[in-house]
Amino acid sequence: MFRRVFPVKNGESAARILAFYKDVCYNTAMKYVDFRKFTDENGAQSVYLFEGEEAYFRDGGVNLLLGRFVADKTLDYATFEGAALKNNKNAFVSACASYPFLSERRLVRVTEWYPTEKEYESVLKPVVDNPAPGVTVAIVNAAKTKNGAAKLSAKKGITVVDCGKSDEQTVVKWIFLTLKRAGVAADAATCGRVAEYCVYDMSRISKETEKLILYCLAKGEPLSDTIVDEIVYPDSAYKIYELSNALAAKNAEKFERIASELFTKGFDENALISSLCSYFRTLYEVSTASGSEKEIAANLGMNEYAVKKNRRQAGETGRKKVYECYEYLFSALGRIRSGALTAGAAFKEAKAKLLLGD
Template sequence: MCASGKTAAKKAKRRKVVIKFLELREKLNDSFVALCLFGNDGWVKQRALSSVRQVYGVEADDGMSFDTLDAPTTDDIVYACMSGSLFGGKKVVFVRGFVMPQGKQMQEVKRKLSKLFTQDDADYCVVFDLDNAKTLDGVDGVEFVDCNKLDGAGIGKWITAYCRKQGVDADPIAVRKLAEYCLCDMSRVATETQKLIDYGKFDSESVDMLVHKDVEYAVYDLSKLIASGNVQRAMASYKGLLAQGEDNRALFGLLYNFYRRVYYVKTSTELTEDKIAECLGVKRGAIMFAKDVAARYKPMQLKRALSAFVEADGKLKAFLDEDEVMTWLVFRLATL
């Protein structure tokens, strides 16, 4: 093969193909030797690992057919693969905390791993748990699986597919409502989905009856009513939260934080939702809700809203009646 042909083949070999989490199960096969689970959702990573183990028939944590390595060296990974599975079949080696060395050692490590992952008829599969896929850039034979947090559409697909497997029809409106009530937190979505399946009915009424709204979602509901200028309904929503056992000071803090996000979203149009969520240290779903409310305000109105929170905070610190202060605040925000 000519030099240009070898270069093209080498580039093709190292081309990174990313598999979406929702597509992983249907694409898994015996030819996979190394998988990199990268992203920021621990639940998604655990489900991806479970899928690998189920497909390869590896259930027991026996250190023989399934081995877990924490912060291993390259030699540790090679040894675990070469030891093989005691009961035959494919061995799964789960690697956490792997750090790629720098300098001259990096190329040697990449060479060793590439050789390990491109073996013909390999009877092992190495699964890396990494925050960043770039750690394994330049290593041949690795399949990359996107395990970042799912958006609303992705969560909806997961709920619908899971319900179908369990023989339950999920109403699309109920599916969307469940994802919103859980702020797109997959660990909670999975729990609540199973609850509705066990109940035997997955419609909007069942979601309202059985699924407790995340308090952040309840504050979002209240904020939408406030932003609409409907004072009566906003007051009723606020009183309803108190009746459910929410504390005035806790509600003040949640509402204040929500409006801070709304202001940040309104004035940071150049940033993506993911970047804003990262900057504020919140879930992406919380930013989606803030963006929805932000669309109902002008920047100057939000400045006045934050000033109202400062004034209300002063009243609370002066030990004025908490209910009166919060009632004043809700009215003030609804009439900006």
Template sequence: MAASTQSSFNSVRNDILQRRFKPIYLFMGDESYFIDVLTDLLSDTVLTETEKDFNMLTFYGVDADVNLIISSARRFPMMAEYQLIIVKEAQNLDKFELLDLYAKNPMPSTILVINYKHGTVDKRKAVVKSILKTGEVFESKKLYENQIPAFIQSWLKERGIGIDEKSAQMLTDYIGNDISKLIPQLQKLEVSLPEGEQRITSALIERNVGISKDYNNFELQKAVISKNVVAANRIVDYFDKNPKENPMMATIAVLFNYFSNLLECFWLPRKDEQSIMNALNMKSAYFVRDYMTGLRNYNAQKVMEIISDLRTFDARSKGVDNVSASQGDLLKELVYRIMH
């Protein structure tokens, strides 16, 4: 359980693809995407379409009876190696803990899949401990934003599609870590690829998602880091004219993440690229140069002042100590303070 969501997901997924099934699975957590993918994979892998007619049952927690689930799980499959039972929305299942009676001694010919979304079962409960001994427990956590670019690249790679780091970061800055919103955009980009092309570019994203390849938080951050006042002002002016597509809250979040990481870099014994990658848990060296540039153009005292300003302007953008200044005016003032 100490492994990351992505690595744990890959491990469970690979076992299912290799038909190394467990008799009972508990998929739980706040990120529904990984739970749904693993459940669908089991549904597609365990039984043939013909076998499903007699050997697949689906229960829904809100109206299911736990005793009926248990008695169904103890039956033998009909003309198949396994029977598959899926319990969806198990967080609404009355007397959930009674599943421990079955989890202690599950049927090897039954594969019981329990989907527990929007939260987790207390790992101290007997039912979880029993499933850990006889089956598989996977906790699907929300990915942090700094994990999303790698997720985007991995998702596309499985489909034979490439994407550069800048484009992956553009999508992350625009969509955030909400995978339910991200996947439809990736699917849209997949079908929008010109025939014969297998690489997503910033130009393709601009045409199909609506993110400007020249005027976005990624480019603003680059301008701020390099202290390119002309470019920063041009982007801020664009944001001011297109506030719905470029909310100030998202811009502040991007800048806060960068400068918080930059501050950590000042305390490193060694400030070379590899040390920065290790300290910030970065998978690619692509963005390390931004931190090397930041270390040259800013000092630790200034970065602490910037972080304080970001907090202040975040509050002002929400109406705290601000009567009339627009989001655009606030952003212009904030960027000026950062760069001067």
């Protein structure tokens, strides 16, 4: 087929022609976790699209470009808001045509820009087709696309970086690679522990990973579960997950230990009952929902990791038990609000009923 479309000379293979065709006609797309390696191997590109709901990834991509290629942000870094471009197209076009002063590249950032097809053709396409030497444009969008907007990710010549919420494997890979680049050894299980303690929140994961790198380098040790437990305090949402597991398993000792930890972190009895009630309600909703994890996450306003975790936990606990816990805790909250019980008394009663009862 490719021999009919492209003239093949000197024994060039159809596979080579196909590679050339893809290179010319399609965007280079990648997950954010692979962006640093891509930049190491390919340098700066002319036009990027960082798109997806994970703000840490979007900002991280731009910051990597700034750190690598822009020596003077005052002179060689221009920023625009997409909404403002409606009345400020000339300033953007001018910025894209200006050579860098003191840096390897001039970076032009546009945030939340969803041009129509007409705007793409008149404003962005000339920049994509004929980029100025030494100029890089970074379009940074939280949404993949919007009604009436051109699909930028499908446009030739734009390097697309997927900044969507990542699955467990991708987040663990990011932690592992970040540690490795810093010279800290770790295994996947320990990296997963960090991610779970941070409830897969990339903003917090980034900060905790930096702390772990400094600690391990100072100690001259690889990252271990013991170090993670010492340095990274589990997010309160993760603690509620552990607390609900202890409650469902009727493990009174573990329940008391975790509850005591949460009391030192600003929780009181009313807050714990309320958090557990909300958690078991979500567990029940996830257990009864149909559809893929991605669809359920979108419908319930959760991330896919949480849906996957809740499905697994609800399956292990049993839907009936999950509902009974939710129903009882909801009733306990009602009695607290009506004045029938104090929060302390309701908490003791809930422990007796759910930990010791049938």
